[in-house]
Amino acid sequence: xxxxxxxxxxxxxxxxxxxxxxxxxxxxxxxxxxxxxxxxxxxxxxxxxxxxxxxxxxxxxxxxxxxxxxxxxxxxxxxxxxxxxxxxxxxxxxxxxxxxxxxxxxxxxxxxxxxxxxxxxxxxxxxxxxxxxxxxxxxxxxxxxxxxxxxxxxxxxxxxxxxxxxxxxxxxxxxxxxxxxxxxxxxxxxxxxxxxxxxxxxxxxxxxxxxxxxxxxxxxx
Amino acid sequence: xxxxxxxxxxxxxxxxxxxxxxxxxxxxxxxxxxxxxxxxxxxxxxxxxxxxxxxxxxxxxxxxxxxxxxxxxxxxxxxxxxxxxxxxxxxxxxxxxxxxxxxxxxxxxxxxxxxxxxxxxxxxxxxxxxxxxxxxxxxxxxxxxxxxxxxxxxxxxxxxxxxxxxxxxxxxxxxxxxxxxxxxxxxxxxxxxxxxxxxxxxxxxxxxxxxxxxxxxxxxxxxxxxxxxxxxxxxxxxxxxxxxxxxxxxxxxxxxxxxxxxxxxxxxxxxxxxxxxxxxxxxxxxxxxxxxx
Amino acid sequence: xxxxxxxxxxxxxxxxxxxxxxxxxxxxxxxxxxxxxxxxxxxxxxxxxxxxxxxxxxxxxxxxxxxxxxxxxxxxxxxxxxxxxxxxxxxxxxxxxxxxxxxxxxxxxxxxxxxxxxxxxxxxxxxxxxxxxxxxxxxxxxxxxxxxxxxxxxxxxxxxxxxxxxxxxxxxxxxxxxxxxxxxxxxxxxxxxxxxxxxxxxxxxxx
Numbered sequence: 234x235x236x237x238x239x240x241x242x243x244x245x246x247x248x249x250x251x252x253x254x255x256x257x258x259x260x261x262x263x264x265x266x267x268x269x270x271x272x273x274x275x276x277x278x279x280x281x282x283x284x285x286x287x288x289x290x291x292x293x294x295x296x297x298x299x300x301x302x303x304x305x306x307x308x309x310x311x312x313x314x315x316x317x318x319x320x321x322x323x324x325x326x327x328x329x330x331x332x333x334x335x336x337x338x339x340x341x342x343x344x345x346x347x348x349x350x351x352x353x354x355x356x357x358x359x360x361x362x363x364x365x366x367x368x369x370x371x372x373x374x375x376x377x378x379x380x381x382x383x384x385x386x387x388x389x390x391x392x393x394x395x396x397x398x399x400x401x402x403x404x405x406x407x408x409x410x411x412x413x414x415x416x417x418x419x420x421x422x423x424x425x426x427x428x429x430x431x432x433x434x435x436x437x438x439x440x441x442x443x444x445x446x447x448x449x450x451x452x453x454x
Numbered sequence: 455x456x457x458x459x460x461x462x463x464x465x466x467x468x469x470x471x472x473x474x475x476x477x478x479x480x481x482x483x484x485x486x487x488x489x490x491x492x493x494x495x496x497x498x499x500x501x502x503x504x505x506x507x508x509x510x511x512x513x514x515x516x517x518x519x520x521x522x523x524x525x526x527x528x529x530x531x532x533x534x535x536x537x538x539x540x541x542x543x544x545x546x547x548x549x550x551x552x553x554x555x556x557x558x559x560x561x562x563x564x565x566x567x568x569x570x571x572x573x574x575x576x577x578x579x580x581x582x583x584x585x586x587x588x589x590x591x592x593x594x595x596x597x598x599x600x601x602x603x604x605x606x607x608x609x610x611x612x613x614x615x616x617x618x619x620x621x622x623x624x625x626x627x628x629x630x631x632x633x634x635x636x637x638x639x640x641x642x643x644x645x646x647x648x649x650x651x652x653x654x655x656x657x658x659x660x661x662x663x664x665x666x667x668x669x670x671x672x673x674x675x676x677x678x679x680x681x682x683x684x685x686x687x688x689x690x691x692x693x694x695x696x697x698x699x700x701x702x703x704x705x706x707x708x709x710x711x712x713x714x715x716x717x718x719x720x721x722x723x724x725x726x727x728x729x730x731x732x733x734x735x736x737x738x739x740x741x742x743x744x745x746x747x
Numbered sequence: 748x749x750x751x752x753x754x755x756x757x758x759x760x761x762x763x764x765x766x767x768x769x770x771x772x773x774x775x776x777x778x779x780x781x782x783x784x785x786x787x788x789x790x791x792x793x794x795x796x797x798x799x800x801x802x803x804x805x806x807x808x809x810x811x812x813x814x815x816x817x818x819x820x821x822x823x824x825x826x827x828x829x830x831x832x833x834x835x836x837x838x839x840x841x842x843x844x845x846x847x848x849x850x851x852x853x854x855x856x857x858x859x860x861x862x863x864x865x866x867x868x869x870x871x872x873x874x875x876x877x878x879x880x881x882x883x884x885x886x887x888x889x890x891x892x893x894x895x896x897x898x899x900x901x902x903x904x905x906x907x908x909x910x911x912x913x914x915x916x917x918x919x920x921x922x923x924x925x926x927x928x929x930x931x932x933x934x935x936x937x938x939x940x941x942x943x944x945x946x947x948x949x950x951x952x953x954x
Binding site: 235236238239240242243244245246247248249250251252253254255268270271272273274275276277278279280281282283284285286288290302305306308309310311312313314315316317318319320321324325340344346347348349350351352353354355356357358359360361362363364365367371381382384385386387388389390391392393396411413414415416417418419420421422423424425426427428429430431432434435438439441442449450451 | 822856867940
């Protein structure tokens with residue numbers, strides 16, 4: 234029951250998902266539409282529970298065990314609760330606010346303000362750090378040890394120079410040559426790899442439907 | 455320890471400082487650059503510019519705040535192009551974290567246009583000239599459902615209005631009314647657009663990709679599954695240039711803020727710096743290796 | 748310099764994350780945890796207001812589509828993930844989504860990822876409308892075959908397989924080089940974006 238029921242659901246809905254594409258009969262289409270617009274939408278909406286629940290559980294355990302840097306877990310939990318309260322009760326669009334006021338005098342703290350001034354700077358700066366790490370790694374580890382590495386290095390240099398306006402000033406046809414690398418040899422290599430990935434993902438989907446791939450069931454009975 | 459050894463073991467924070475300066479100084483003192491659009495960008499621009507007037511441009515804001523500096527200028531440039539040429543626009547996102555970016559983009563561009571508008575026709579009005587459908591889940595509901603009836607996929611728009619009640623939706627029922635969908639993303643979402651929307655419904659797909667994934671998307675350009683593509687901030691700068699030329703052609707006098715183009719001086723300097731880092735690193739490596747032999 | 752308090756908050760948070768470059772510190776950790784909390788709060792907001800309310804709460808509260816309550820119960824089984832005794836029930840909503848998606852994916856992926864890509868690889872007479880496009884099409888076709896040969900591990904690399912897979916690795920390395928060159932561009936762009944904010948929106952040094 235614990236394994237057979239989910240495997241049966243996957244088999245039936247997997248076959249239906251594929252059949253709906255090849256049989257455009259009105260009844261099949263109608264069921265398919267209901268499946269996507271109602272069933273999948275509502276079930277997927279509840280999947281947020283997994284993400285948010287895991288975060289809350291993780292930080293509560295850290296606080297209970299007084300793990301390393303545990304006081305910061307309060308920051309995560311409090312900011313989660315406050316921002317969710319602002320969003321749920323303060324509304325999304327400042328033009329049509331909810332029951333919770335989202336401004337004190339001239340200072341507004343509605344959802345889009347939190348997004349623009351907390352989420353965007355934090356997320357984009359975290360990724361901006363990668364520029365420094367990449368520069369350091371390129372200096373220390375990018376070596377023309379053999380023919381393959383040298384080819385990689387030359388292609389990278391042509392792309393880096395060809396991508397910026399200076400490349401055209403130094404060597405006029407360089408950007409066109411960089412574009413040729415992308416359009417011809419790069420396309421050939423990436424397409425070859427893509428065939429492998431494409432066939433692999435199709436095979437994996439088929440294995441899931443047929444119950445051969447069961448990793449998604451997780452552990453336990 | 456010899457000179458080359460010392461050079462290789464330099465504290466990483468010196469490298470960080472150099473990168474910081476190399477990016478910062480050209481932002482303060484930029485040199486004049488006019489980006490030249492490459493074929494994938496030109497193809498996308500020309501397609502949008504010449505598609506039938508009754509067809510809408512749909513922008514899928516599939517990027518998130520972490521990569522917005524690279525991709526947001528693309529969204530802005532597309533909106534400038536669409537509104538300058540009086541195209542109807544539909545905006546959506548397949549990522550919940552991208553919602554605020556779509557809202558920021560449409561707010562900025564409509565404010566710019568409306569500040570220069572003198573008549574109702576010149577103004578860009580929500581629900582008439584554009585619609586921001588926002589986000590729903592899962593992506594298969596959106597990609598397949600938009601081929602049937604968009605209002606079923608999005609019962610309410612981002613702002614909470616019932617989509618059935620919006621005038622623009624009378625002429626925007628499904629993919630048949632859409633000229634092209636441009637998916638701007640840092641993940642493989644544009645491929646999902648190809649798999650589900652292009653394959654089944656034949657709607658043309660354009661792509662705005664982070665430079666990290668752009669090289670992987672060339673097979674789709676070659677096969678025609680992507681109509682055109684903007685790659686990274688460079689692609690955004692190239693599209694901005696084409697839009698600026700279009701503004702000149704249409705006699706629109708006001709200046710556009712072009713963040714992608716402004717970045718190109720720093721981008722150039724940083725590329726040169728990293729190439730020099732790699733060359734120095736390699737010289738040091740080969741000198742040390744020869745000495746050891 | 749900006750007078751907007753939000754711009755100052757954004758700038759301080761930006762600097763808190765950049766402080767990690769010197770070494771890990773409490774300012775960075777604070778900013779990191781703040782992001783986790785706000786991002787999750789943001790997601791909860793939209794899952795509720797833009798999915799559950801219009802698609803479940805509104806129709807059911809108006810007495811329409813009452814069968815959606817059963818679907819909501821299946822969705823609510825995600826909560827069992829945190830109740831060890833019945834945690835296996837979480838497999839049911841996962842199975843619904845995974846099953847449908849896998850089935851819907853297969854025929855479309857065969858068309859989009861395999862057949863259309865194969866069609867674009869096959870060299871046809873129309874590709875020789877000019878000699879350049881014809882030559883590039885031939886190189887792409889040979890490159891695809893060589894790349895696939897390189898990843899063909901079922902037979903020993905000898906005879907014709909050896910030189911072909913050698914050509915394959917050349918194509919792959921050029922492709923990876925192109926990706927690396929573009930990755931450099933991408934990472935630098937992200938840094939430029941933050942400096943545009945600090946120097947422009949915050950300090951007002953660039954306009």
